[in-house]
Amino acid sequence: MVEVLNIGKVAERSGVPAKTIRYYEDIDLVVPIRAANGYRAFRESDVQKLIFVGRARSLGFSIEDCRALLALWEDDARPSAEVKAIASEHLSQIDARIRDLHAMRETLGALVEACAGDERPDCPILKAMAPDGVPEA
């Protein structure tokens, strides 16, 4: 008799919350079989997949990327070029996001530093966001 893994155990072992695991089944990402009582029954391979997805997600890959990566992982004959293509694309999007955030951080950081932060109404932060030529108190 095979040890059956219910969702709770799988959540614990994979680090993926039970709610999220159900969601992954819903979107056909990782689909367990069903036990006679209607409970989800997870095979070892399902647990592996969930761990894989958990790690891919923590690297910021989208669900669709995860789906593709999972398929490549399962395919013993994959060319590593396909994996690298997905990862490179993702990497450049991360870089773009970092650049955007960095620009925001620069601007906002300067404004915060310039703001007295006292009881007076004068505020460079608000001034920066005010439409040009709309002097406020």
Add this chain to the structure above:
Amino acid sequence: MVEVLNIGKVAERSGVPAKTIRYYEDIDLVVPIRAANGYRAFRESDVQKLIFVGRARSLGFSIEDCRALLALWEDDARPSAEVKAIASEHLSQIDARIRDLHAMRETLGALVEACAGDERPDCPILKAMAPDGVPEA
């Protein structure tokens, strides 16, 4: 007779898309009055607010932050400390996001560099996401 501004003109002048302006009305962020024909009629002050919100959004402030900032902007007696508090909090969240993305970028960047990206199946990227002790082809 006052020049009436329809949503299209306002979108053009404020840089905020018409769809988004309607959404902002829906959530009571910027609420124009209505003309007799049912069209939204924007006052100068509405346009100013939309520009303000547009800039705040481009600095990454949430809608709720924008709502608060807008109220402070309108309040001639605001203490700049309140503005600064919101901005500082936002700034530290930006910093946190940058840190997270940076960590991802480091890990993923190293993996992408390590991956040959050819027709062979061996792939350090997949290996990094594979559960421990699950050797793949």
Add this chain to the structure above:
DNA sequence: CTTGACCTTCCAGAGAGTGGAAGCCTTATC
């Protein structure tokens, strides 16, 4: 009068879950 460019509302979907309610199933205890 028709055409085209506006404007209106409402509905649905994006991404990736999360929370909660109502109701089975299982296991342990009495």
Add this chain to the structure above:
DNA sequence: GATAAGGCTTCCACTCTCTGGAAGGTCAAG
């Protein structure tokens, strides 16, 4: 055998900030 706790099920709603589209009203020009 009864009962209570905890785990499991489904389904619906909500998050956040829009964005796209359909169906239809309004307006200005030719």
